[in-house]
Amino acid sequence: MKLITHNMLMSPGTRNGFPLAIEVESLEEVEADFNPEFIARMVEKLDYPALLQTVASLSVVEGTLPPQVPEKYAEDEEFLKALHHVLLEVEIVEGSLVCPETARKFPIKEGIPSML
């Protein structure tokens, strides 16, 4: 699971089950092709504060993201590259997602979160 997906996930059947806390057992850094258009288009769909909160909780991920989305983000290559790395190149392979509302745990196994 990549962090771009995590940013969309909430605990099923809850009102406030977002963002899910991540308990990492195994995390991989993978390489993904940098596509600035893709990242720029995803910016408007992100919950950016939740992303910052998640990145801060994962001490292993470099925190190079600014506290706010820059105004002209579509032309800000440095920002898009930092966001690209965080969203697409961090893969949670094993661990759990924890609902902030109910504390329910959802396991992540072989990169697949089980949200059942």
Next chain:
Amino acid sequence: MEHRLVALVASGMEAVAEREISQRFSLPPGAVEHIATPPPAAHWVPELAGSSVFPGAAAVAKLAFTVSGFERGSALREQLARLKSPQCVMALVGAYSGVPFDEGECREWVAHTLGRAAGWAAALRTWRFARREAPQTPTFRVSAVRDGRHSFHAPLVAAEVAGAVHTLQQASPHLFSSPPPLASPPPPLEGRMTGFDLEVVALVLQQELVVALSLSANPRGFRSCQLPLEPHPLLRHHDISARVRCSTAWCMLDLAGARPGDVVCDPMCGVGTIPLEAAATIPSILAVGGDLDPHVVRQARANGLLWTAASAAAASRHLPHLSLEEGEGAAPSWHYEERRYPPLPFSCVQTLAWDATCLPLRTSCVDVIVVDLPFGMAHKAGTKGSKPHVLYSLVLLEAARVLRPLGCCVMLTPSRGAIEKCLRQQAAYWVVAHTLPVNVGGTVAHVFVWKRTETAVALARADS
């Protein structure tokens, strides 16, 4: 040299396929001809009256078109492999009206009609041109598929067409052999059920007969129950009882109008057919798929990882198309040669285990939903309640919640009544854009294209 071709397309999807074929080959408007069968006076399915969609495997839509200007067969093959909407493309011999319903009359009619048909020479030239290898005198098989109120079955059609092939060869001995003509007349064509070189395909629907030559290297040929076998190079892992065709998935994505920058979601994705087709054909999207069955989700993820690796390799090595055929468990090579995906700017595929009736997604975070809903009781659509509509209404309510306002939802299902019942319950959330009858695998189903309204979904959740 001109090539007269026929594309087989899920009927109901003709407009989508016509648009794609016209664009791919830069054809002028009206150049793609629909070989349509007039509906019988009393349609088999009353609610389809006036529509071109029939049940039955032979009721696949047939789109005829002519292409030219290819110097090599490989260039033609490459362009055909890039088409995403057809189930297959063949060299067209001809389309003939007036098939009799009576067995005896049909024998005579086939011999008379095909024994002197003009299209054979051109179709055989196209077959030789497009095939990687074609022996001087090929062995052949006739595969027939028939639907309608005839007093005979498909094997009779196959036998009569084979008879016509022999008659044609007796009349012009060099017709089926490659130039330069052999000094002595070539031996009679040998018919073979397996290991054939040339597959003559005869499709009989009511009073229409379409004869074409398969350009596929698929050694098994046509089978009436799976007309035709379709390559699925993106789905190396596919332990699943029923799966939407890649061609149908592509047509549904086209109807959904999924664009770069979209989040595309399939809440019941199985082995990932729809998310992968989306990511492999639309640049810069996030395709998210989930399913209840952990085994198929693992397969979807494995398929996604194979595609991701092949995309990265194709981009870095500047390959004209993804090479997906490497590694263990690869399908026969024709899968990779007959459906090809050029590399596109990065898209991302993600797979999760989830319950489509209770999605773990934020409200309004998805642009497009494309889903092949389970087909009735056979695929456990009833396990959540007694009727498919119980499951469907829960799935659609979640779809409405996660879709953004004005987002699009495209569904495929044979249970029209169940969907319409859901629509009545959820009328505040949806505007119907299209309702298309389609023939999928011989069964009549419907594709529904709905747009999300701006009304927020009233949550009836655990804490309320």
